[in-house]
Amino acid sequence: MLPSETPSESPALRADAEKNRRRLLTAAREVFAEHGLDVTLDDIARHAGLGVGTAYRRFPNKRVLIDELLVEQLTTMRDIARAQLDAQDPIAGIRGYVQEVVALQVADRSLKQVMFASDRGQKRVEEARAGLGPAVTALVDRAHDARLLRDDVLASDVAMITLMLSVVVDFGRGYEPELYRRYLEWLIAGILRDGPATGQPPIAMECFHSAMLTFKMGAAPKPQR
Incomplete structure (x- = not known):
């Protein structure tokens, strides 16, 4: 030695x-x-x-362990988004990102719990969140450049689609684990350029992250001031 x-x-x-x-x-x-x-x-x-x-x-303590799990999860999601930038079809890239992220939740029931459990302000968690946002935004911007998406579609809409499908995953778990694929296609169709207008503007990505930090499944989130 x-x-x-x-x-x-x-x-x-x-x-x-x-x-x-x-x-x-x-x-x-x-x-x-x-x-x-x-x-x-x-x-x-x-x-x-x-x-x-x-x-x-x-x-x-357990808090540190949960944050470590969340950092790993966010980093994996970022890497998935970056990899999907290589898809020849920009819409296939968005679909592939959502499908892979939701498939992670099919395989691991703890992922969504961990996603909602982290406290605000943990440096490594915030850094990981900051890395994910631009990666998903790049997927959306690429589809906008190809004029394939409705003008009002933001990266937060893609994040919201994954959140909605996570509920379908929980609902179908043990009965029809692939059920989410049916609704994935409907939701993707809704953000395409010829999709129906809603009249409701999208949530900003920073507001989406704030809501994730305060949201508890089954409870109404507290408004951020």
Whole structure:
């Protein structure tokens, strides 16, 4: 061992710490999906087969763990949006983004809970949110440049479509998990240039994010002033 290298800095211990971190995140998804977010970090540690002390070394509290899950989720969504910019058809790119994001929720029941659970102001979460918005906006701008969308369609409309379809996912889970695909096509058709006008303006993306931070499923959101 080099003089400047302490045991805690050794590659083997760093790799072991990262392995435990991944085990805790995986266990958290599984426990949240089955029991909701009211479980404790101790419960998550037991599900991961790790000691409570190990869990608290990786995550000082459950809030930090939830935020880490959300950062991973937002980063994945950003990467999906960026990848869909390569789609030859701009509308196929938007459809592909929505479909992949909703498919993530089909595979992991905890994702929506985590999305609504994070507190405002966590730096890494806000940075991840800030990375997602421009990626989705680029998809929408590309479709606008091709004159394929109604003039009033914003990136927040695409975000709202994914939110609406997430309810369909929950409704059909265990019975018809692919049910959301039917409504995906109807919703995509509604934002095309020849789609019907609604008379209701879209929500701004910053307002959408604010509403996400205060919204609780089954409860009316508090208005932001």
